[in-house]
Amino acid sequence: MTGVRVTDLVKDYTIRNGLKRTRHRAVDHVSLELTPGRTVALVGESGSGKSTIAKILTRMERPTSGTVEVRLDDGTPVTDQARYRREVQMVFQDPFASLNPFHSIEHHIARPLRIHKRTTTAEETRERVREMLERVNLTPAAAIAGRRPHELSGGQRQRVAIARALAPGASVLVADEPVSMLDVSIRLGVLNLLGRLQREDDLAVLYITHDLATARHFSDEITVLYRGRIVERGPADAVILDPHHEYTKLLAAAAPDPERVGAVRDAAPVDRDAIDSGRCYDHFAGEWREAGVPSANAGSAA
Amino acid sequence: MTNLKPPPEAAPAADPALDPALEGATAKAGWRSLLPTMTPWLAIGLVLIGGIALFGLLGPLFVGDPRQIRDIGLTGPSAAFPLGTTQTGQDVLAQLAFATRGSLEIGLLVGLLATALSAFFGIYGAYKGRIVDEAFSLFTNVFLVIPGLPLVIVISGFVPRESRGLWTIAVVLAVTSWAGSARVLRAQTLSVRNRDYVAASQVSGERPWRVIVVEILPNLLPVIASQFVFAVIAAILGEAGLAFIGLGASNSSTLGTMLFYAQNGFALSLGAWWWFIPPGLVIALFGMGLSLVNFSIDEVINPKLKNVRLHRRRARRAARLEREATRAARRGATTAKEAVR
Numbered sequence: 182m183t184g185v186r187v188t189d190l191v192k193d194y195t196i197r198n199g200l201k202r203t204r205h206r207a208v209d210h211v212s213l214e215l216t217p218g219r220t221v222a223l224v225g226e227s228g229s230g231k232s233t234i235a236k237i238l239t240r241m242e243r244p245t246s247g248t249v250e251v252r253l254d255d256g257t258p259v260t261d262q263a264r265y266r267r268e269v270q271m272v273f274q275d276p277f278a279s280l281n282p283f284h285s286i287e288h289h290i291a292r293p294l295r296i297h298k299r300t301t302t303a304e305e306t307r308e309r310v311r312e313m314l315e316r317v318n319l320t321p322a323a324a325i326a327g328r329r330p331h332e333l334s335g336g337q338r339q340r341v342a343i344a345r346a347l348a349p350g351a352s353v354l355v356a357d358e359p360v361s362m363l364d365v366s367i368r369l370g371v372l373n374l375l376g377r378l379q380r381e382d383d384l385a386v387l388y389i390t391h392d393l394a395t396a397r398h399f400s401d402e403i404t405v406l407y408r409g410r411i412v413e414r415g416p417a418d419a420v421i422l423d424p425h426h427e428y429t430k431l432l433a434a435a436a437p438d439p440e441r442v443g444a445v446r447d448a449a450p451v452d453r454d455a456i457d458s459g460r461c462y463d464h465f466a467g468e469w470r471e472a473g474v475p476s477a478n479a480g481s482a483a
Numbered sequence: 484m485t486n487l488k489p490p491p492e493a494a495p496a497a498d499p500a501l502d503p504a505l506e507g508a509t510a511k512a513g514w515r516s517l518l519p520t521m522t523p524w525l526a527i528g529l530v531l532i533g534g535i536a537l538f539g540l541l542g543p544l545f546v547g548d549p550r551q552i553r554d555i556g557l558t559g560p561s562a563a564f565p566l567g568t569t570q571t572g573q574d575v576l577a578q579l580a581f582a583t584r585g586s587l588e589i590g591l592l593v594g595l596l597a598t599a600l601s602a603f604f605g606i607y608g609a610y611k612g613r614i615v616d617e618a619f620s621l622f623t624n625v626f627l628v629i630p631g632l633p634l635v636i637v638i639s640g641f642v643p644r645e646s647r648g649l650w651t652i653a654v655v656l657a658v659t660s661w662a663g664s665a666r667v668l669r670a671q672t673l674s675v676r677n678r679d680y681v682a683a684s685q686v687s688g689e690r691p692w693r694v695i696v697v698e699i700l701p702n703l704l705p706v707i708a709s710q711f712v713f714a715v716i717a718a719i720l721g722e723a724g725l726a727f728i729g730l731g732a733s734n735s736s737t738l739g740t741m742l743f744y745a746q747n748g749f750a751l752s753l754g755a756w757w758w759f760i761p762p763g764l765v766i767a768l769f770g771m772g773l774s775l776v777n778f779s780i781d782e783v784i785n786p787k788l789k790n791v792r793l794h795r796r797r798a799r800r801a802a803r804l805e806r807e808a809t810r811a812a813r814r815g816a817t818t819a820k821e822a823v824r
Contacts, residue, residue: 239686266688279679283701293687342683349687 183253183268183352184385185215185238189475190247192233192409207233209409210247210474215353215385222388222396222417224432225406231389234406235357238387239271251353267297270351272375274358276338280330286341287326290314293348313344317374336367340374347378354379357389372399393432397421405429408458410472415464425462425469519779520789528775535769539587542580549577549736557748557755567757570748578741579761585737586719586766589653593718596657597664598711604661605668606703610676610695620669626662634659635721639730652732656721657714664710671706675699709780716773723766738762 192208208230215221223231236242238249240262251259251268259265273279280289290310293299300306307326314322317340330338339359346354356375360368372395379386388400396403396417403420405413405428413426424430461472519525553572560567566575608619638655639647675681676699684698700707719738725731726739727746741762745751750758782789 241682241686263688266686271683271686273679273683275679279683281680281684281698281702284698292684292689296688345683345687 183251183259184217185213185269185353185387186248186250186252187211187213187215187234187238188248188250190234190237190249191245192230192237192242193245207409208237208244210472211406211409211411213387213404213411215387217352217383217385218379219402220379220386220388220400222390222400222403223406224390224393224396224403226391226432229406230409231391231406232357233409235271235355235387235389238353238355239269240265263297267349268351269353269355270346270349271355271357272339272342272346272359275362276335276342277330277362279342280338282330284329285326286314286328286330286333289341289345290326290348293345297349299348299350309348313348314341316347316378317341317344319344334367335363336371339363339371343371343375343378347382351384352382353385353387355387355389358391359388360395361390361392368395375399393421405432407456410458411461412458412472413462413464415462419464423464425464426460428456428458429462431456519776519783522779522792524775525779528772528779531768531772532776535583535765535772536587538580539583543577543584546577546580547574549573549581557753557758560757566761567755569744569758570750570755575757575761578736579738579765582736582738582741582762583765585649585732585735586722586739586769588735589649589656589722589732589737590715590719592649592653593656593660593722594711594715596653597661597714597718598707600657600661601664601668601710602707605665606672606695606699609669609672610691610699612676616669619665623662623665623669626659627666629659629662632721632724635725636728636730639725647730647732649732649735652722652725653718656718656725660714660717660721664714667710668703668706671703672699675702705780705783709777712773712777712780716770716777719766719769738766 190208190211191206194205194207196203196205211230211234213221213223213234223234225231233242237244251265253259253268259268280286287307287310290313291306294306294309300309310326311322314320314325319325319337319340325333325337325341330341333341339362343359354375359375360371363371375386376399378384386400388396390396393403400417403413403415403417404411405420405426407426407428413420413424413429420429421433424433459472461470462468463470550573553568555568555572556570558564558568558572564574564576566579569575569578604619604623608616608623635655639652642651681694681698684694689698722731722737723739723742726737727743729743731737731740731743742759745755745759745762748755748758750756782792
């Protein structure tokens with residue numbers, strides 16, 4: 182299946198303030214590799230550049246420098262825009278905003294099918310839409326297809342969004358905080374669904390989140406992002422249980438832990454500016470590296 | 484695999500799945516949410532518009548030649564001429580029928596032209612963003628500050644009378660009236676364009692024109708409908724104003740030209756009310772009807788307005804019930820007193 186290699190991604194935003202222009206570096210030399218069947222979690226606080234990476238991966242934004250390379254099984258790189266769209270799809274954060282209130286559920290899934298010529302006749306499309314809905318556990322599919330987004334719950338909508346992302350036959354899925362807007366009680370259901378679809382289709386998944394607990398539960402590899410730079414990466418358990426970077430420790434400590442009631446409250450305030458975003462601990466190599474600089478050999482050792 | 488069962492509310496809905504009619508009903512319900520709720524005001528507006536449109540459409544088929552000159556100048560309403568005659572003995576009713584048709588034609592034409600212009604400059608510019616948006620905004624702003632009526636007068640005066648047809652007037656009115664709507668549409672589009680569902684359709688590979696027409700446009704429909712109605716009102720009034728000062732279309736008769744001739748024929752000073760009141764009334768009533776419809780469309784755009792109306796209605800009902808209750812209590816008290824007596 183298809184893999185993605187992100188090399189030295191940089192994204193600068195120009196901030197215009199009157200006549201003065203300043204540059205804000207949202208993503209600073211980020212390198213990642215997504216392989217089929219594996220989930221890479223991208224963890225970081227708001228503004229750390231997670232969503233910018235998602236936007237660049239789905240070609241909604243152009244990177245300032247760096248490359249995103251999508252390769253098919255046989256090693257041929259994807260250059261054609263339509264093919265790229267077919268291979269790389271995205272699940273958005275807010276299921277209440279990602280479905281057009283005007284259109285039926287059927288429309289949302291039928292369009293990608295028709296755009297990527299997965300189906301040819303109207304009858305076939307209808308049939309396929311129902312199949313997709315059943316795959317994401319939305320039954321009775323025929324009744325759901327005719328409904329409109331406001332008639333569904335948040336969890337159901339997110340399932341529709343997942344079905345839409347998979348409709349073109351995508352093999353790389355970018356999930357931008359897919360469960361953060363959902364009730365806690367249905368998060369696990371949606372995550373398990375994503376996990377099942379990943380196994381069935383051998384998807385390469387980039388799971389963006391700020392929640393370390395779901396990141397550990399759902400992903401194989403965790404990459405911690407701070408101020409646009411990768412500050413720690415490694416196998417999920419290693420990063421959570423044995424954090425090396427101060428920022429990862431801070432993140433891990435911020436998660437509520439029933440064993441240590443009051444730990445967060447009693448902890449000494451952390452000086453954010455003192456956190457060093459200039460180095461990155463790589464659990465695969467077991468060593469510190471410099472962050473925010475061009476990488477010698479791109480990607481993780483996964 | 485997931486531990487989630489289908490939601491409980493979906494269980495009773497299992498039957499509609501087999502019933503295609505019901506499925507169609509939900510799809511239609513979506514469109515219905517775009518339509519304004521029927522209120523007495525909306526009903527009055529629709530009746531006014533419908534009646535006047537019907538009169539303009541069918542009236543000319545049943546009346547005689549509006550230009551025929553007779554030797555019974557300036558007679559009041561009679562059986563032969565229900566709205567009397569003009570100074571030259573022309574049938575006012577016949578003129579009114581043709582004039583209404585002319586005014587409606589102009590209104591519709593300008594409404595369509597102005598809406599198309601504002602939709603193009605407002606929506607397309609906002610969607611493309613950057614330099615296109617900047618250019619379109621500048622263009623819109625220039626047209627926005629051009630004083631409408633004086634320009635219309637200048638242009639209409641500049642075009643020779645022979646070539647000053649219906650289309651010329653319509654284009655002139657449309658060109659001077661689209662800018663305000665374009666700005667509103669631009670603002671709305673900027674808001675809609677940044678929603679996730681637009682991004683999602685772009686990610687799934689939708690072509691730009693389809694994103695605009697299929698994903699964005701439907702969410703702007705109520706705004707566009709309201710602007711269209713407003714453009715029609717403005718056009719009819721604008722044309723009437725132009726015609727009244729003698730700059731109207733030369734080849735068609737409108738309500739404005741009727742008023743122009745009534746003014747020239749000293750209808751007011753001669754007390755010939757049947758000559759100038761009917762066209763004035765038709766303009767006023769048609770404008771009123773369109774405005775009433777527009778208020779109802781506003782409720783679709785801004786549901787808060789609907790809540791205000793519903794609250795008022797609820798408050799009225801509560802007050803009525805309270806009055807009835809006190810009355811009943813008082814009546815109960817008097818009957819009780821009588822019973823004691």
